[in-house]
Amino acid sequence: MTDLQKTPADAASAPAPAGDPFLSVRDLRIHFDTDDGLVRSVDGVSFDLHKGRTLGIVGESGSGKSVTSLGIMGLHRSKRARISGEIRLNGEDLISAGPDRVRQLRGRELAMIFQDPLTAMHPYYTVGQQIVEAYRVHHPQATKKQARTRAVEMLDRVGIPQPDRRVDDYPHQFSGGMRQRAMIAMALVNDPSLLIADEPTTALDVTVQAQILDLIRDLQEEFGSAVIIITHDLGVVAELADDILVMYGGKCIERGPAETLFDAPEHPYTWGLLGSMPRLDRELQDRLVPVKGTPPSLINVPTGCAFHPRCPYAALTGGRSDSEVPVLAEAAPGHHAACHLPAAERHRIFAEEIAPRL
Amino acid sequence: MTDTQTTSIPSPAPASDREPLLKVTGLTRHFPIRSGLMRRQTGAVRAVDGIDFTVNAGETLGVVGESGCGKSTMGRLVTRLDEPTAGKIEFEGTDITHLGVGAMRPMRRDIQMIFQDPYSSLNPRHTVGTIVSAPFKLQGVQPEGGVKKAVQELLELCGLSPEHYNRYPHEFSGGQRQRIGIARALALKPKMIVADEPVSALDVSIQAQVVNLLDDLQQELGLTYLIIAHDLSVVRHVSDRVAVMYLGKVVEIADRDSLYRSPMHPYTNALMSAVPVPDPRRRQRAGRERILLTGDVPSPINPPSGCRFRTRCWKAQDICSSQEPPLVALKTGHQVACHFPENAPSGNAPAETAS
Numbered sequence: 001m002t003d004l005q006k007t008p009a010d011a012a013s014a015p016a017p018a019g020d021p022f023l024s025v026r027d028l029r030i031h032f033d034t035d036d037g038l039v040r041s042v043d044g045v046s047f048d049l050h051k052g053r054t055l056g057i058v059g060e061s062g063s064g065k066s067v068t069s070l071g072i073m074g075l076h077r078s079k080r081a082r083i084s085g086e087i088r089l090n091g092e093d094l095i096s097a098g099p100d101r102v103r104q105l106r107g108r109e110l111a112m113i114f115q116d117p118l119t120a121m122h123p124y125y126t127v128g129q130q131i132v133e134a135y136r137v138h139h140p141q142a143t144k145k146q147a148r149t150r151a152v153e154m155l156d157r158v159g160i161p162q163p164d165r166r167v168d169d170y171p172h173q174f175s176g177g178m179r180q181r182a183m184i185a186m187a188l189v190n191d192p193s194l195l196i197a198d199e200p201t202t203a204l205d206v207t208v209q210a211q212i213l214d215l216i217r218d219l220q221e222e223f224g225s226a227v228i229i230i231t232h233d234l235g236v237v238a239e240l241a242d243d244i245l246v247m248y249g250g251k252c253i254e255r256g257p258a259e260t261l262f263d264a265p266e267h268p269y270t271w272g273l274l275g276s277m278p279r280l281d282r283e284l285q286d287r288l289v290p291v292k293g294t295p296p297s298l299i300n301v302p303t304g305c306a307f308h309p310r311c312p313y314a315a316l317t318g319g320r321s322d323s324e325v326p327v328l329a330e331a332a333p334g335h336h337a338a339c340h341l342p343a344a345e346r347h348r349i350f351a352e353e354i355a356p357r358l
Numbered sequence: 359m360t361d362t363q364t365t366s367i368p369s370p371a372p373a374s375d376r377e378p379l380l381k382v383t384g385l386t387r388h389f390p391i392r393s394g395l396m397r398r399q400t401g402a403v404r405a406v407d408g409i410d411f412t413v414n415a416g417e418t419l420g421v422v423g424e425s426g427c428g429k430s431t432m433g434r435l436v437t438r439l440d441e442p443t444a445g446k447i448e449f450e451g452t453d454i455t456h457l458g459v460g461a462m463r464p465m466r467r468d469i470q471m472i473f474q475d476p477y478s479s480l481n482p483r484h485t486v487g488t489i490v491s492a493p494f495k496l497q498g499v500q501p502e503g504g505v506k507k508a509v510q511e512l513l514e515l516c517g518l519s520p521e522h523y524n525r526y527p528h529e530f531s532g533g534q535r536q537r538i539g540i541a542r543a544l545a546l547k548p549k550m551i552v553a554d555e556p557v558s559a560l561d562v563s564i565q566a567q568v569v570n571l572l573d574d575l576q577q578e579l580g581l582t583y584l585i586i587a588h589d590l591s592v593v594r595h596v597s598d599r600v601a602v603m604y605l606g607k608v609v610e611i612a613d614r615d616s617l618y619r620s621p622m623h624p625y626t627n628a629l630m631s632a633v634p635v636p637d638p639r640r641r642q643r644a645g646r647e648r649i650l651l652t653g654d655v656p657s658p659i660n661p662p663s664g665c666r667f668r669t670r671c672w673k674a675q676d677i678c679s680s681q682e683p684p685l686v687a688l689k690t691g692h693q694v695a696c697h698f699p700e701n702a703p704s705g706n707a708p709a710e711t712a713s
Contacts, residue, residue, distance in 0.1 A: 060561040176425070177654055178654070205588065206424075206590065206632040207424060208654070210634070210650060232561060232562060234636040235633065235634030238637055239635075241638075262636065273563060276562045276563045276565065277562055278569075278591040278595035279591055279635070280594065280618070280630065280633050281636075284595065285595075288570055290564070290565075295531075295561065295563075
């Protein structure tokens with residue numbers, strides 16, 4: 001596993017990361033025991049993330065992207081979940097660390113923005129009380145007044161009008177977009193070094209989505225934190241992410257810098273995702289090119305390459321697709337894909353069959 | 359599949375080209391707000407506030423707008439799941455605005471609905487066979503070759519296996535459930551289908567499958583669609599004409615290509631520029647071109663005077679707060695309700711000033 005490096009071609013977008021990554025995940029596995037069998041939600045995911053960089057995790061529902069993020073936050077109950085692998089935050093392993101230590105870090109070093117701000121906020125407490133609580137847990141020496149000032153300041157920073165008055169409102173008095181802003185304020189109140197946003201804009205309208213994406217980008221520039229954005233919307237990751245990780249069936253099947261991933265995707269599943277969505281920036285296609293079939297069950301993940309039952313090119317792998325799990329190999333500098341097809345063959349198929357239809 | 363058509367359904371003469379299949383004039387729905395001891399009406403949520411449009415046979419009209427703009431209420435009014443406060447709905451020339459439950463029943467054969475959430479729109483205690491055959495039972499229709507055969511043909515038409523007849527909804531994935539909902543809507547060979555966010559609950563790869571299915575069904579069965587969605591790229595893909603709604607009003611309605619190439623209403627412009635483009639290279643440029651709307655949609659209880667979009671519009675002037683812009687055709691097949699439209703053909707703009 002090499003470092004996520006930028007190719008020289010896109011060095012303009014961000015400086016090449018140097019030094020040790022801030023967050024380093026190695027062979028993360030999160031399995032759940034259920035009555036129906038073992039659910040392999042995350043099955044060997046590895047990635048690195050540097051400060052000031054944004055990683056986008058893309059995948060369909062059930063691909064394990066949210067479970068990964070909850071795993072990093074230490075939000076799985078140890079009774080139910082079997083977690084193995086390594087999650088190193090600033091060199092410190094979070095999996096072997098005790099729950100108390102993780103609790104200290106959570107909220108201060110790691111913070112999370114959830115998908116649905118209405119269910120993620122407590123309806124009984126005012127928005128201000130909830131932000132104040134998050135602040136005082138990690139700043140026990142702060143007075144209530146200081147904490148409140150800080151809450152107002154954060155609400156102002158995320159663009160809530162009249163923050164000194166709105167701080168005393170309840171979540172239901174906020175609109176969807178404002179609630180999402182308030183949740184971002186709550187996540188950022190302790191200046192976390194790592195921010196995980198799990199589908200932060202899925203519940204929002206496009207106009208509000210654009211505002212929130214802008215806000216996340218601005219805040220990241222200002223605070224220099226590392227951001228993981230989890231979404232199923234390739235448009236959203238294209239807006240924010242420096243690097244993209246595509247998940248399928250609990251595994252990372254492709255990982256690379258955003259530009260090359262969109263320009264020269266390596267994995268047939270990524271081609272399928274790109275072909276499935278109608279795009280406003282392209283001429284109208286006659287028909288979309290969907291991925292056939294449905295995502296796999298995580299209890300009965302197909303043998304070999306989990307994507308092979310849906311892959312139109314599975315026959316070209318010489319029978320390896322259903323017997324051998326493909327390894328994530330470097331296909332281009334900094335760009336990894338887990339596919340049995342020989343790289344030259346993939347490039348030919350993409351250039352001849354896929355690219356003209358996108 | 360075509361032979362599931364029963365003889366009991368009269369096949370009316372094809373509507374002439376000029377006669378629209380569905381004609382809506384001044385459609386209004388106000389939800390009363392009652393308060394106090396006497397439950398007196400103290401206000402109203404003006405969910406749909408006077409909209410006009412037509413849908414021609416065989417075409418697809420897409421309706422887009424932010425949440426709360428009244429697009430779903432409009433869909434429920436057109437299918438008469440809800441009673442309009444005012445206005446008129448004509449289907450094939452028949453006024454169906456205030457038909458009672460009994461009088462509406464024969465019309466329901468022709469207007470069917472596909473719902474947004476494939477999880478809550480199917481009864482979990484009924485088998486697929488019961489769900490898809492329910493329309494036959496309710497309408498007293500005896501399909502040729504029996505109900506079971508008809509249902510299995512419908513399932514096949516929608517890309518499901520006929521063996522799924524005895525299964526329950528929980529055995530299916532979201533995309534398959536949506537197909538069951540579509541099969542049910544098609545059972546009576548309707549003329550028009552109103553689909554409220556038919557693909558928004560589905561994964562991207564499944565979304566494309568369902569969009570293609572809707573496309574195929576339209577070609578095969580000559581259906582007319584009214585598709586309500588918030589996703590502008592999906593709407594562009596499926597529609598022939600597109601209506602943009604804002605706060606209970608239609609602000610722009612036009613042919614698809616005309617609307618997406620040269621949107622005239624500032625709101626349409628803002629909506630389109632807000633759609634994230636899946637191309638990281640365009641990120642820098644998109645940031646500059648993007649029109650960021652500030653704030654939220656105003657409350658439909660007290661909509662702004664005049665033009666409803668003026669509170670968020672960067673082109674708003676005095677006239678916008680005093681006079682409501684009418685929906686006028688500035689170009690063939692392109693109607694817009696704005697005092698200062700963009701991309702308007704020269705000499706046609708009502709009050710164009712330097713902007």
